[in-house]
Amino acid sequence: MEMRQNRGLCLIFFFFIFLFVVSCVNAEDPYRFFTWNVTYGDIYPLGVKQQGILINGQFPGPKIDSVTNDNLIISVFNSLDEPFLLSWNGLQHRRNSWQDGVYGTNCPIPPGQNFTYVLQVKDQIGSFFYYPSLAFHKAAGGFGGITILSRPGIPVPFPPPAGDYTILAGDWFKKNHTDLKAILDGGNTLPAPDGILINGRGWNGYTFTVNQGSTYRFRISNVGLATSFNFRIQGHKMQLVEVEGSHTLQNTYSSLDVHLGQSYSVLVTADQPAQDYYIVVSSRFTDPVITSTAILHYSNSAGSVSGAPPGGPTTEIDWSLNQARSVRWNLTASGPRPNPQGSYHYGMINTTRTIRVANSAPVINGKQRYAVNSVSFIPADTPLKIADYFKISGVFNLGSIPDNPNGGGGYLQTSVMAADFRAFIEIVFENSENTVQSWHVDGYAFFVVGMDGGQWSSNSRLSYNLRDTVARSTVQVYPMSWTAIYVALDNVGMWNIRSEDWARQYLGQQFYLRVYSPANSWRDEYPIPKNALLCGRAAGRKTRPL
Ligand SMILES: *[C@@H]1O[C@H](CO)[C@@H](O)[C@H](O)[C@H]1NC(C)=O
Numbered sequence: 001m002e003m004r005q006n007r008g009l010c011l012i013f014f015f016f017i018f019l020f021v022v023s024c025v026n027a028e029d030p031y032r033f034f035t036w037n038v039t040y041g042d043i044y045p046l047g048v049k050q051q052g053i054l055i056n057g058q059f060p061g062p063k064i065d066s067v068t069n070d071n072l073i074i075s076v077f078n079s080l081d082e083p084f085l086l087s088w089n090g091l092q093h094r095r096n097s098w099q100d101g102v103y104g105t106n107c108p109i110p111p112g113q114n115f116t117y118v119l120q121v122k123d124q125i126g127s128f129f130y131y132p133s134l135a136f137h138k139a140a141g142g143f144g145g146i147t148i149l150s151r152p153g154i155p156v157p158f159p160p161p162a163g164d165y166t167i168l169a170g171d172w173f174k175k176n177h178t179d180l181k182a183i184l185d186g187g188n189t190l191p192a193p194d195g196i197l198i199n200g201r202g203w204n205g206y207t208f209t210v211n212q213g214s215t216y217r218f219r220i221s222n223v224g225l226a227t228s229f230n231f232r233i234q235g236h237k238m239q240l241v242e243v244e245g246s247h248t249l250q251n252t253y254s255s256l257d258v259h260l261g262q263s264y265s266v267l268v269t270a271d272q273p274a275q276d277y278y279i280v281v282s283s284r285f286t287d288p289v290i291t292s293t294a295i296l297h298y299s300n301s302a303g304s305v306s307g308a309p310p311g312g313p314t315t316e317i318d319w320s321l322n323q324a325r326s327v328r329w330n331l332t333a334s335g336p337r338p339n340p341q342g343s344y345h346y347g348m349i350n351t352t353r354t355i356r357v358a359n360s361a362p363v364i365n366g367k368q369r370y371a372v373n374s375v376s377f378i379p380a381d382t383p384l385k386i387a388d389y390f391k392i393s394g395v396f397n398l399g400s401i402p403d404n405p406n407g408g409g410g411y412l413q414t415s416v417m418a419a420d421f422r423a424f425i426e427i428v429f430e431n432s433e434n435t436v437q438s439w440h441v442d443g444y445a446f447f448v449v450g451m452d453g454g455q456w457s458s459n460s461r462l463s464y465n466l467r468d469t470v471a472r473s474t475v476q477v478y479p480m481s482w483t484a485i486y487v488a489l490d491n492v493g494m495w496n497i498r499s500e501d502w503a504r505q506y507l508g509q510q511f512y513l514r515v516y517s518p519a520n521s522w523r524d525e526y527p528i529p530k531n532a533l534l535c536g537r538a539a540g541r542k543t544r545p546l
């Protein structure tokens with residue numbers, strides 16, 4: 001018995017050595033190995049039994065703790081009865097959109113099978129999360145936190161906190177993901193959410209313990225499907241330190257708006273009388289407002305939470321817009337590299353192209369859809385990246401989405417926009433609807449140069465912040481407003497640009513940006529991974545020899 005266990009361990013050991021040797025793309029950087037089993041399991045987040053998507057039995061899934069440049073080897077075993085993929089919100093996958101894990105880049109992992117992601121968190125720091133990208137799986141869980149710490153010796157602009165806590169919060173539905181998906185497939189809009197979860201738990205369901213006098217880092221992500229939220233801690237101030245990989249000016253806030261898909265880090269000092277306090281997450285711009293709470297527990301607490309949870313800001317947009325504008329880059333602080341963030345003068349680079357992106361909610365063939373410049377995205381029968389690699393024609397066409405809104409109705413299309421490697425471009429998100437939008441760009445951090453009410457025009461550029469805005473990967477667009485970003489297209493690949501409102505994303509408010517280099521060189525893009533799953537019209541092809 002003893003012997004057999006040892007032999008098993010030895011085999012596992014040699015398997016890892018083997019992996020290490022075969023995938024030595026970045027041998028100088030450390031490797032971290034994860035083996036994840038994705039299953040259905042019973043969860044009771046709002047008091048009723050639901051079938052959740054668990055990772056190694058956990059909801060939310062295990063947190064990934066990493067350091068800049070780490071290689072992450074994540075073996076995902078799909079024990080669900082449907083195809084599955086994980087994607088990584090905010091990870092840039094430099095030269096490697098093969099690992100992005102959305103349907104435009106990867107074949108789904110079939111039920112009962114496994115796939116190993118080989119990622120590198122190259123030149124990144126900060127707070128992110130992973131999530132299931134297919135079907136409507138995100139409504140059932142399957143998400144978890146990702147933290148990337150600075151390498152030893154790279155200055156961090158605040159003292160090491162006494163603890164580092166991840167808060168994954170978001171709206172939650174009692175209907176399961178297949179029922180929600182059926183509602184959308186039927187051409188209808190989602191019902192209102194039933195509640196808000198904080199780390200998978202409902203009201204007062206989760207406790208964070210702190211020592212009086214110490215300072216803690218809280219990394220807050222909105223992993224919900226439909227709702228912006230406001231975050232606050234009773235009796236405590238929050239010092240903002242990081243937004244999706246940018247070190248910020250350390251402004252103090254008493255509450256913070258977090259839109260769909262966004263991540264913020266704050267420092268909180270336990271400087272109040274020793275008792276328990278409410279941590280509050282409440283929906284923004286909704287009627288009614290839904291609220292949930294967790295507990296900030298002092299280890300020497302003399303009593304449980306008391307009073308009502310503190311209220312949030314009212315529904316007005318201006319407060320939120322002003323707060324968004326106050327989030328700035330600390331120009332002298334280091335990011336992932338030792339040089340100051342401000343040594344990259346994004347405001348001095350001329351843009352060579354402007355893409356205007358307008359969201360809309362057309363009814364197409366009698367069904368509710370969502371669109372970008374009138375095009376409502378539909379998936380192809382083969383992942384776009386893979387079709388591109390094998391030069392399989394007829395899967396998508398470049399130029400299948402225009403660079404500007406044309407005011408037309410809506411039509412269905414597998415929309416892919418072409419872009420040149422190393423171009424420096426401006427994207428303007430224009431929202432003429434009366435709901436807040438949240439846009440995410442895979443593969444990049446972009447500079448949020450402007451945000452305002454009304455219609456964008458070239459004169460709007462006069463108000464851009466060309467000095468110290470943050471670089472991030474998810475940005476909100478307020479109702480009847482616009483948001484402008486600058487992006488350096490320095491990462492070759494097939495990249496998803498999508499609404500983080502999950503019904504909108506699912507029903508077509510997304511497209512792909514194909515950033516292309518004619519060089520066909522490993523310096524620009526890694527070759528297709530040896531273990532890439534092949535499906536659709538690529539089924540049966542060969543990746544490359546082992
Ligand atoms: C995953 O979990 C299920 C349920 O516990 C189990 O039956 C299965 O063997 C596990 N698979 C792996 C690869 O660990």
Ligand SMILES: *[C@@H]1O[C@H](CO)[C@@H](O)[C@H](O)[C@H]1NC(C)=O
Binds near residue numbers: 114115116531
């Ligand atoms: C699936 O897991 C096995 C080990 O259990 C491994 O040999 C194989 O390479 C994995 N498949 C993929 C596609 O990663």
Ligand SMILES: *[C@@H]1O[C@H](CO)[C@@H](O)[C@H](O)[C@H]1NC(C)=O
Binds near residue numbers: 051176179
């Ligand atoms: C979702 O709930 C419906 C009943 O409302 C049930 O028929 C279906 O099997 C459930 N799906 C999952 C994946 O639990």
Ligand SMILES: *[C@@H]1O[C@H](CO)[C@@H](O)[C@H](O)[C@H]1NC(C)=O
Binds near residue numbers: 332334
């Ligand atoms: C900016 O970062 C520097 C470290 O480079 C730090 O000393 C300073 O306090 C930070 N400034 C603000 C306003 O957060």
Ligand SMILES: *[C@@H]1O[C@H](CO)[C@@H](O)[C@H](O)[C@H]1NC(C)=O
Binds near residue numbers: 348349350
């Ligand atoms: C940007 O464009 C202006 C004029 O259009 C030109 O004078 C300037 O040199 C350009 N800057 C760079 C860095 O190319």
